[in-house]
Amino acid sequence: MTTRVVIIGGDAAGATAAARIAAAQRDDLELVVLERTPFTSYSACGIPMLIGGEIPDGPDALVARTPGEHRRRGVDVRTRVEARAIDLDRQQVEAADLETGSTLTFGFDELLIATGGTPIRPPLPGIDLPFVRGVQTLQDGIDLLRLADQGCRRTVIVGGGYIGVEIAEAFANRGCTSILVERAPSVLTLLDHDLATQVVDQLGRCGVDVRLETDLDGLSDGVVHTSGGDVPADLVVMAIGVAPNSSLADAAGIELGAKGAIAVDRRQATTTSGVWAAGDCAESTHLLTDEQVHIALGTVANKAGRTAGLNIAGGDHLTPKVLGTAITRVGPLEVALTGLTHARATEAGFEARDTTIEATTHAGYLPSAEPMTVRLTVEEGSGRVLGAQIVGGRGAAMRIDTVVAAITAGMTATELSELDLAYAPPFSSVWDPIAVAGRQAASARRGE
Amino acid sequence: MTTRVVIIGGDAAGATAAARIAAAQRDDLELVVLERTPFTSYSACGIPMLIGGEIPDGPDALVARTPGEHRRRGVDVRTRVEARAIDLDRQQVEAADLETGSTLTFGFDELLIATGGTPIRPPLPGIDLPFVRGVQTLQDGIDLLRLADQGCRRTVIVGGGYIGVEIAEAFANRGCTSILVERAPSVLTLLDHDLATQVVDQLGRCGVDVRLETDLDGLSDGVVHTSGGDVPADLVVMAIGVAPNSSLADAAGIELGAKGAIAVDRRQATTTSGVWAAGDCAESTHLLTDEQVHIALGTVANKAGRTAGLNIAGGDHLTPKVLGTAITRVGPLEVALTGLTHARATEAGFEARDTTIEATTHAGYLPSAEPMTVRLTVEEGSGRVLGAQIVGGRGAAMRIDTVVAAITAGMTATELSELDLAYAPPFSSVWDPIAVAGRQAASARRGE
Numbered sequence: 001m002t003t004r005v006v007i008i009g010g011d012a013a014g015a016t017a018a019a020r021i022a023a024a025q026r027d028d029l030e031l032v033v034l035e036r037t038p039f040t041s042y043s044a045c046g047i048p049m050l051i052g053g054e055i056p057d058g059p060d061a062l063v064a065r066t067p068g069e070h071r072r073r074g075v076d077v078r079t080r081v082e083a084r085a086i087d088l089d090r091q092q093v094e095a096a097d098l099e100t101g102s103t104l105t106f107g108f109d110e111l112l113i114a115t116g117g118t119p120i121r122p123p124l125p126g127i128d129l130p131f132v133r134g135v136q137t138l139q140d141g142i143d144l145l146r147l148a149d150q151g152c153r154r155t156v157i158v159g160g161g162y163i164g165v166e167i168a169e170a171f172a173n174r175g176c177t178s179i180l181v182e183r184a185p186s187v188l189t190l191l192d193h194d195l196a197t198q199v200v201d202q203l204g205r206c207g208v209d210v211r212l213e214t215d216l217d218g219l220s221d222g223v224v225h226t227s228g229g230d231v232p233a234d235l236v237v238m239a240i241g242v243a244p245n246s247s248l249a250d251a252a253g254i255e256l257g258a259k260g261a262i263a264v265d266r267r268q269a270t271t272t273s274g275v276w277a278a279g280d281c282a283e284s285t286h287l288l289t290d291e292q293v294h295i296a297l298g299t300v301a302n303k304a305g306r307t308a309g310l311n312i313a314g315g316d317h318l319t320p321k322v323l324g325t326a327i328t329r330v331g332p333l334e335v336a337l338t339g340l341t342h343a344r345a346t347e348a349g350f351e352a353r354d355t356t357i358e359a360t361t362h363a364g365y366l367p368s369a370e371p372m373t374v375r376l377t378v379e380e381g382s383g384r385v386l387g388a389q390i391v392g393g394r395g396a397a398m399r400i401d402t403v404v405a406a407i408t409a410g411m412t413a414t415e416l417s418e419l420d421l422a423y424a425p426p427f428s429s430v431w432d433p434i435a436v437a438g439r440q441a442a443s444a445r446r447g448e
Numbered sequence: 449m450t451t452r453v454v455i456i457g458g459d460a461a462g463a464t465a466a467a468r469i470a471a472a473q474r475d476d477l478e479l480v481v482l483e484r485t486p487f488t489s490y491s492a493c494g495i496p497m498l499i500g501g502e503i504p505d506g507p508d509a510l511v512a513r514t515p516g517e518h519r520r521r522g523v524d525v526r527t528r529v530e531a532r533a534i535d536l537d538r539q540q541v542e543a544a545d546l547e548t549g550s551t552l553t554f555g556f557d558e559l560l561i562a563t564g565g566t567p568i569r570p571p572l573p574g575i576d577l578p579f580v581r582g583v584q585t586l587q588d589g590i591d592l593l594r595l596a597d598q599g600c601r602r603t604v605i606v607g608g609g610y611i612g613v614e615i616a617e618a619f620a621n622r623g624c625t626s627i628l629v630e631r632a633p634s635v636l637t638l639l640d641h642d643l644a645t646q647v648v649d650q651l652g653r654c655g656v657d658v659r660l661e662t663d664l665d666g667l668s669d670g671v672v673h674t675s676g677g678d679v680p681a682d683l684v685v686m687a688i689g690v691a692p693n694s695s696l697a698d699a700a701g702i703e704l705g706a707k708g709a710i711a712v713d714r715r716q717a718t719t720t721s722g723v724w725a726a727g728d729c730a731e732s733t734h735l736l737t738d739e740q741v742h743i744a745l746g747t748v749a750n751k752a753g754r755t756a757g758l759n760i761a762g763g764d765h766l767t768p769k770v771l772g773t774a775i776t777r778v779g780p781l782e783v784a785l786t787g788l789t790h791a792r793a794t795e796a797g798f799e800a801r802d803t804t805i806e807a808t809t810h811a812g813y814l815p816s817a818e819p820m821t822v823r824l825t826v827e828e829g830s831g832r833v834l835g836a837q838i839v840g841g842r843g844a845a846m847r848i849d850t851v852v853a854a855i856t857a858g859m860t861a862t863e864l865s866e867l868d869l870a871y872a873p874p875f876s877s878v879w880d881p882i883a884v885a886g887r888q889a890a891s892a893r894r895g896e
Contacts, residue, residue, distance in 0.1 A: 061813035299871045320866035327870035365509035402849040409857030418768035422775035423747045
């Protein structure tokens, strides 16, 4: 008997799942992937660099695997096909062929919902005007690039998260007026305020006009109305966050969870038998709090898609729990964080203590060395590392991965400080900044 | 009652120990440090960069803490004082004042031997000729710099370990003829041969004339006699390895261990009561094999010195076990390793399997992305990660620290692959090369 598998969405989670199912080479599985855009398996994270002119080969370079390549690997991808409804009783997906306008029906025994997320648009006057854009799909990136090439010079970016900051810098790098409007007193509000301030300063040096504590009140043709006054604009990019595309699931009666994302277990199974979900549309489980969270990151989506694919193909895999590790670069300044900040640790019921150290990216006597700050958040009592934030020059931020491994292993600050980390003058100091932070956190805990 | 502490050696291990003892602010401890050179607490690892002209502030920049700074922190440092004998019965060190030639005697209740190491000089004709040098102390670095400035243009470096490779590149960067003579079929023999070959090729591109499988037969004025013929030279740098300076301890009857290094436990105590040892003169304990090893690295020396200092001041600390993590850069090529290669794992009795992956340092669509190779060595059966080797472009090598944390925590290849590692296009790929290597290693183990 043949098992019919339908996957809605052909980007990070959906395409990864499809590739795993195809790799299982099970003749009894029939697989179809419905993708509403013309693209599959692309790097949405590369869009800011595309706009900034850093990718000489253009948008195509962001595509890791085209629909044709997927098909040659045995995955039946239907692009420009948009799922419109899930009928659980009939076990079928109703979809629209966006090219012909015709309605299509796909029966399934197993359904994977990998519909991704959408930039949030608050219900404000003018929010649907054509000069208001988001950055989520590759098509969004291509559209922005085209508009910029056609002469959009005055850009307003609303929201100072990772995407907003990267897009604001990209437009500044193109020589556009780039105004970043953020409601909070800082950008990158996942970071502690004092560290995020370094990013605000760097954005200024990159030519971005950052307007903090400024609300978006509405939009009209060519004008952005803010609490700080009207701003003329050719283009507005909404980047205040990503909402899970879960309305299709919701309408079908599939259970939602954290922040409206589709509720899933670590097998990526929803609470509806035969229905799976993965990627920006679904929940994840946090490694430290064990809470269900909504974290819209490509790394998480790829891991979850892999799990879903392996399980649909008959496996029994669990998606690893997440720490929400994130990294970005603003001009020469690198920023990374993982796990819990003090504020989030406190919220989650941990008694935590922060330790902050100033160091250099490598041996200070080399002219290439640059300042870097490491903040560790450590649990009182146990001494376990709960989180880290790093801001600094070139080479600073990827050290976050050492802390990721340490947190995942449940290491204490002392254990972190004792790691036999690499050292040579062009790379580090004889006590790596991560080890110094660990040692000082351990000392602080002992009251030294 | 006052406890008299004598430390022989004022660099990495000795000075770190002294600083810890001084920080304990115990009035009952009387501390003196004997250092035969004029320098304390310097970065010997920076000497190649000094010679290569990368340190604009010159040799002084390599000194982290001068004798005067140590004294201001309460450490009585006697520079240009060389310990000549340890008398355990009388509990005293006999020393020579190298300035005056007079003999000095220092009584001790606790003695820390931190005499470091010395570049090995095989007993060959001409090995003691004045144009034959080593690189160990800052004075060695200053001497080499002076000789190069005075017109030594033809340099021969004997030995292709980390120091040899770095020094050979440094002389080439100065525009000198730089010939590297190595007995083995490759340089950096701690690495697997195929990976080390990338370093040989890179050395060639840096202008170093690498002569492999070539023996040093002897030296005479201005000529290096090798198995591949005579080579004219103004300067010869011996870099075939570092031997522990343990003869003083040996003569006093203190027990030696691995490779002639002073035998110590993880408290840095020798088998002689009241005598401690740390740094390049002493053993370490390997984290994976639990064997006593001799690893002459600044990171290890600093950690061991810290332990010795804390324990002499009344603490009860253990030096972390070591993995032998090492990192270097040759031109734009980065190299790192940690733990056990397949060969070393097999020697140590592990049944191991290697997995090698080719990746890029970050998103391949950015022009700055460069190739990198990761090789993981994993234990059969348990799947535990035993070691890693990385060779690649900028940003590749510091990933070794993620593996260091994973090995220390006893993670399997699967666990390594599941880490929530950082991703943004300028830093990595959505599956970091370390995670890809972990995943492939796990699949290989399952026979997929």
